Amino acid sequence: MGKNKRRNFSSEFKAKVAIEAIKEKQTLSELATKYELHPTQISEWKKSFLAGASLVFEQDTESKKEKSEDTSVLYEQIGRLQMDIAFLKKKL
Numbered sequence: 773m774g775k776n777k778r779r780n781f782s783s784e785f786k787a788k789v790a791i792e793a794i795k796e797k798q799t800l801s802e803l804a805t806k807y808e809l810h811p812t813q814i815s816e817w818k819k820s821f822l823a824g825a826s827l828v829f830e831q832d833t834e835s836k837k838e839k840s841e842d843t844s845v846l847y848e849q850i851g852r853l854q855m856d857i858a859f860l861k862k863k864l
Contacts, residue, residue, distance in 0.1 A: 778782070786817045786820075787821060789803065789809070789817055790814070790818045790820070790821035790822075791816040791821070792817060793815070793818040794813050794822070796819070800814050800815060806809055
């Protein structure tokens with residue numbers, strides 16, 4: 773009896789295949805033959821890809837929010853340091 777060895781695919785490969793499936797320039801059967809996959813597997817990757825597509829923009833929004841919060845903290849520190857400098861100048 774031959775052992776079925778399970779193949780693992782990188783995220784990049786899955787995305788590449790899913791994008792090709794979305795473009796619909798080739799049928800699922802053609803893509804399956806090209807990449808030695810089952811058409812159902814390609815359909816699942818395509819479905820997952822489309823379901824997670826909005827996350828790209830959510831992460832972008834979250835990173836902007838974090839940067840905004842970091843900036844406000846820095847402005848607070850600058851304000852405190854300017855007050856300290858003004859206080860020290862008066863002492864001299």
